[in-house]
Every structure is written in C-alpha cells, then in structure tokens.
Amino acid sequence: MDVKYSVLKRTYDLHRIEYEEAALRALRSGWYILGNEMETFEKQFAEWAGVKHCVALNSGTDALILAFRALGIQKGDEVICPANTYIASVIGVYENGGTPVFVDADDHMEIDADAIEAKITDKTKAILPVHLYGHPSNMDKIKAIAERYNLSIVEDCAQSHGATFNGKLTGTFGDIGCFSFYPTKPLGAFGDAGAIVTNNDEIAEKIRLLRNYGSKKKYYNEINGINSRMDEVQAAVLQIGLKYLEEGNKERQKIANRYLTEIKNPLVQFQVPYAESNHVYHLFPVLVQERDRFQNFLKEHGIGTAVHYPIPPYVAECYKEWGYQWSDFPNAARYARQEISLPIYAGLPDEEVQYVIDVINRY
Ligand SMILES: *Cc1c(COP(=O)(O)O)cnc(C)c1O
Numbered sequence: 001m002d003v004k005y006s007v008l009k010r011t012y013d014l015h016r017i018e019y020e021e022a023a024l025r026a027l028r029s030g031w032y033i034l035g036n037e038m039e040t041f042e043k044q045f046a047e048w049a050g051v052k053h054c055v056a057l058n059s060g061t062d063a064l065i066l067a068f069r070a071l072g073i074q075k076g077d078e079v080i081c082p083a084n085t086y087i088a089s090v091i092g093v094y095e096n097g098g099t100p101v102f103v104d105a106d107d108h109m110e111i112d113a114d115a116i117e118a119k120i121t122d123k124t125k126a127i128l129p130v131h132l133y134g135h136p137s138n139m140d141k142i143k144a145i146a147e148r149y150n151l152s153i154v155e156d157c158a159q160s161h162g163a164t165f166n167g168k169l170t171g172t173f174g175d176i177g178c179f180s181f182y183p184t185k186p187l188g189a190f191g192d193a194g195a196i197v198t199n200n201d202e203i204a205e206k207i208r209l210l211r212n213y214g215s216k217k218k219y220y221n222e223i224n225g226i227n228s229r230m231d232e233v234q235a236a237v238l239q240i241g242l243k244y245l246e247e248g249n250k251e252r253q254k255i256a257n258r259y260l261t262e263i264k265n266p267l268v269q270f271q272v273p274y275a276e277s278n279h280v281y282h283l284f285p286v287l288v289q290e291r292d293r294f295q296n297f298l299k300e301h302g303i304g305t306a307v308h309y310p311i312p313p314y315v316a317e318c319y320k321e322w323g324y325q326w327s328d329f330p331n332a333a334r335y336a337r338q339e340i341s342l343p344i345y346a347g348l349p350d351e352e353v354q355y356v357i358d359v360i361n362r363y
Pocket of ligand 1: 059060061062085086088089130132156158159179180181182192193194
C-alpha cells in the first residue's frame with residue numbers, strides 16, 4: 001500500500017463544491033483586495049475565537065512580524081522564544097531588530113515554562129509561546145510569569161487553530177494571537193494567508209494600518225507599514241474552511257487516538273500532552289532514536305513521513321552570529337534529532353491509518 005504523508009487534494013475534496021462556489025463568488029465580484037469577503041472572514045474568525053478583533057493578513061509570518069511591530073519591539077529588546085520551534089516564529093522577532101532569547105523544551109515538547117524566569121532581564125519585553133504540533137504551551141504558567149514581570153505575550157497559533165489549555169482557546173491568552181492559514185494548517189487557505197486576533201482596540205487599529213502601507217486613508221501614510229493584505233479569494237474559501245475546522249480537528253484527533261492506542265512498539269515514543277490540553281494534532285510527532293532507519297523502513301513499505309524540524313532556529317545557518325551550539329538546549333536538540341511525523345489529515349482513509357499502525361508494529 002502507498003500512504004503519502006499528506007494529500008491536500010483529499011481534504012479539499014471533502015467540501016469541494018462549497019470551496020469552488022466561494023472562490024467563484026470572489027472572482028466574479030470584481031473586487032479583489034480589502035473587500036467584503038475579507039471583512040466577513042474577519043468577523044467570523046473573531047467570533048469563532050471569542051475576541052473583539054481579527055485582522056486578516058497575507059501570512060502567519062507577517063502576523064508575527066506585525067504583532068511585534070505593533071507592540072513596539074525594536075533593537076535591544078529581548079523576546080523569550082522556545083528553542084524547539086519553526087523558524088518563522090523567530091523571524092517575527094528578528095525582523096523588528098529584537099533579540100530572541102531561547103528557552104529549552106520540556107518533556108511535552110513545548111517551551112519549558114519553569115525555565116522562563118531565569119532568562120528574564122531588564123531588556124525582556126515579551127514572551128512568544130508557540131503551540132507546536134497543535135498542542136498548547138502551558139499558558140497558565142506563562143500568563144502568570146508575564147503578569148508578574150509586566151511582559152507582553154504574543155502567541156504563535158500557526159499550528160493550533162482550536163487547541164485549548166484549561167478550556168481556553170490558544171490565541172486568546174496573550175495580547176495578540178498570530179495565525180497562519182498556509183494550506184497544510186488546521187485551517188488552510190489555497191495559497192498564503194494569515195491573521196492576528198486581539199481584544200486590544202489600539203493594537204488592532206495599528207495592525208490594520210501596518211498591513212496597508214501604514215495608511216487608513218489612501219495616500220495619507222501615518223506610520224511606516226508594509227503590504228500584507230489577505231486577498232478576497234482566500235478570504236472567501238477560508239469562510240468555508242472555518243465552517244469545517246472543528247470537523248477536521250475531530251477527525252485528526254480520532255486518527256491520533258488510534259495511533260496512541262494501537263501503535264505498540266517500545267522503539268516509538270509518543271508526545272505526552274499536558275493534562276490541561278486539548279491537542280488538535282496539526283501534526284502527529286513521535287520520537288525514534290534511529291530516526292533514519294525508521295524513516296527508511298516506512299518508506300520501503302510505501303509510507304511517507306516528515307521531520308519537524310531537523311535544524312532548530314538557534315543553530316540555523318542564518319543566525320550563526322548568535323553563536324549557539326546544539327548542546328545549549330539538550331531537549332530541543334534531541335527532538336530535532338529524533339522527531340518524525342506520521343501521516344495525519346482530514347480525509348486520510350481508515351485503511352491507510354491501519355496500514356501505518358501495522359507497519360510500525362512490525363518495525
Ligand atoms: C507555518 C508556521 C508559521 C508561518 O506561517 P506562514 O503562513 O507560512 O508564514 C509560523 N509559525 C509556525 C509555528 C508555523 O508552523
């Protein structure tokens with residue numbers, strides 16, 4: 001059997017007619033940027049998140065960049081970041097001249113909240129929890145620390161649409177929640193798209209200006225902005241995606257539960273979610289010591305996998321100026337060397353899930 005790591009076409013086909021009708025509605029409207037579709041999506045997404053504002057943007061990376069810009073992060077400012085994350089989280093800080101200060105991952109593969117305080121200095125301005133793989137960071141602890149030290153929180157929710165900690169939605173704990181709608185994400189567009197959510201009127205207004213050259217009124221540029229607008233076609237199809245977000249999350253959770261209960265191989269270690277978490281399994285990461293051998297074994301049996309992520313940002317070539325060593329964050333380093341993600345997406349047939357389980361149990 002051939003089991004591809006991801007088949008976006010299958011997720012699309014689940015609601016194909018509705019996506020196509022929405023896309024055509026946007027195309028036929030004759031209005032393509034900053035229009036009704038975007039406004040409608042912003043209203044729907046804010047309502048879904050239970051917050052006052054959503055500002056639709058061009059990508060999750062832009063959401064992070066503009067979030068830190070709106071908070072005034074600049075050269076000399078420090079932002080606490082997880083050592084185990086995707087590079088885009090760090091780009092949001094770096095693009096504003098800020099300095100990411102890394103904290104190692106805990107046994108749950110999230111930022112170790114108990115290790116944050118030791119990294120706080122008088123230059124620290126914000127904490128950036130990343131709800132990696134669709135599993136929430138320990139937001140109760142992070143929120144308490146932020147309050148004690150008067151720090152902002154920017155949440156990277158690029159993988160965690162719908163994930164909760166103690167029943168509260170990721171993206172609504174901090175000052176700003178940043179979302180990506182990259183096609184593979186729990187809520188995916190058919191191209192690049194992203195958004196921020198916030199309850200803060202001033203921040204929302206500022207990001208609205210920043211995404212549109214810094215102007216509210218055409219040719220009156222109040223602040224130095226960029227161009228990061230969600231286009232109408234993406235905003236239209238995202239309204240459909242949002243309708244089925246929970247359905248997709250539940251389907252992935254069902255697959256995850258099968259993996260968790262039916263994979264029985266001592267060489268394959270699962271991520272252990274926090275007891276307070278509702279994990280939406282954007283990814284299904286497992287840890288395997290001889291990862292290459294495991295990956296090749298699955299490949300020989302026709303099963304596709306992916307690694308998230310082989311090189312942590314703190315040792316990325318582009319950031320070598322910081323002089324970090326792999327060994328500076330032992331847990332993040334171990335995850336980078338041992339993590340491998342199994343196929344999990346809405347539309348993955350049961351027989352394929354069964355086959356993945358059977359093959360892994362034979363490894
Ligand atoms: C995908 C992702 C981003 C960036 O989102 P884009 O829409 O691709 O720019 C940021 N952070 C994390 C954790 C991501 O997975």
